[in-house]
Amino acid sequence: MTAAVVVFPGQGIQRRGMGARWFDRFPDLVARADEQVGYSLRRLCLDDPHNRLAWGLFAQPAAYVVNALAYRALRADVLEPNRIEPAAVLGHSLGEYNALEAAGVFDFATGLRLVLARADATCDLPGRMLAVVGLDRDEIAAALARQGLPDVTLANLNSAAQTVLSGPAPQIAQAQTVLRAAGARLVTRLRINGAYHSPLMAPAARPFAAELRRIRPRHPRVPVICNVTARPHRIETLGRRLTEHLTHPVLWQPSIEWLLDTLPGRVDFYEAGEDGVLTRLIQHIENDMRRRDNDTARVGATKEDT
Known part of the structure; x- marks a missing residue:
């Protein structure tokens, strides 16, 4: 079937x-x-x-x-x-x-x-979105917590290896740097203005x-x-x-x-x-x-x- x-x-x-x-x-x-x-x-x-x-x-x-x-x-x-x-x-x-x-x-x-x-x-409405590949969601949460970025939140749970985040534009820019340093294979800002699903x-x-x-x-x-x-x-x-x-x-x-x-x-x-x-x-x-x-x-x- x-x-x-x-x-x-x-x-x-x-x-x-x-x-x-x-x-x-x-x-x-x-x-x-x-x-x-x-x-x-x-x-x-x-x-x-x-x-x-x-x-x-x-x-x-x-x-x-x-x-x-x-x-x-x-x-x-x-x-x-x-x-x-x-x-x-x-x-x-x-x-x-x-x-x-x-x-x-x-x-x-x-x-x-x-x-x-x-x-x-x-x-x-303000904000941006960030796609992260190569870190699981626990690793993302830990990296964001260490950096003190509480307003960056999960927006899309796409797969075990890909997550999209939303948040204020300055914190999204910081998160991009932090998550690359944490070992993400790819961290990319989406072509979307706004922090959807947040x-x-x-x-x-x-x-x-x-x-x-x-x-x-x-x-x-x-x-x-x-x-x-x-x-x-x-x-x-x-x-x-x-x-x-x-x-x-x-x-x-x-x-x-x-x-x-x-x-x-x-x-x-x-x-x-x-x-x-x-x-x-x-x-x-x-x-x-x-x-x-x-x-x-x-x-x-x-x-x-x-």
């Missing part, structure tokens, strides 16, 4: 040329999105003449729309011809809105409306929660895994969870591990996007789980021998 899971990347995929293969393919959806945002998303994503993709106010709707185009292409080219019905969907950070749209919790326009409200509520996003919670109260979500056609809990969303708590999503870390690794442990048989992941960043993270998580299982089996065999 094989289960299919569709995953959606989040903010951070933005770059000049993004989505080039899909804009001409889905002109009606693009036209509807352009009318809703009030500018040409095609021009923004393909040319970005004013460097607006560096701003969350533009990067968030751009990522949402390109993800939606990518999902429609994936569905038409791969899922439907092969009669593949997803057993679950999930998105990384902003991609959660695409997962909810794909599962029918709300329509494309409602999802875009929420993303625009999220972008508006968060775009002026307490610094708290001022955005109230205005965004007000927008969430205006929607009428539907029950999902398939489970949508919540970034905040690493478990399926429940309609009765959707608004609360999406508000918490601003200030709580993305539990990506726990979400993938839960799916791999819960779904029967083999799990095939399909990424609605063009960079494959989530596919690579999932491969790392799967490899780590296999190593842990092998280590457990070896320990068990050793105990039996003794």
Whole structure:
């Protein structure tokens, strides 16, 4: 038995040329999105003449729309011809809105409306984000504590070897130096302005929660895994969870591990996007789980021998 899971990347995929293969393919959806945002998303994503993709106010709707185009292409080219019905969907950070749209919790326009409200509520808030590869989370916490950087917090738990941090820009700059000295293989500031998934996003919670109260979500056609809990969303708590999503870390690794442990048989992941960043993270998580299982089996065999 094989289960299919569709995953959606989040903010951070933005770059000049993004989505080039899909804009001409889905002109009606693009036209509807352009009318809703009030500018040409095609021009923004393909040319970005004013460097607006560096701003969350533009990067968030751009990522949402390109993800939606990518999902429609994936569905038409791969899922439907092969009669593949997803057993679950999930998105990384902003991609959660695409997962909810794909599962029918709300329509494309409602999802875009929420993303625009999220972008508006968060775009002026301070802070930066930092990707760290090669240190586990205990080692990161110890290094930050030694340096006295209490406001740098976990933002994305991507895999055992990759964590993203959020915090005030000066502390993020210090953390970059500290974590390199602690032995991290790679420490990189993300192309995102703002300390998403951290307490610094708290001022955005109230205005965004007000927008969430205006929607009428539907029950999902398939489970949508919540970034905040690493478990399926429940309609009765959707608004609360999406508000918490601003200030709580993305539990990506726990979400993938839960799916791999819960779904029967083999799990095939399909990424609605063009960079494959989530596919690579999932491969790392799967490899780590296999190593842990092998280590457990070896320990068990050793105990039996003794």
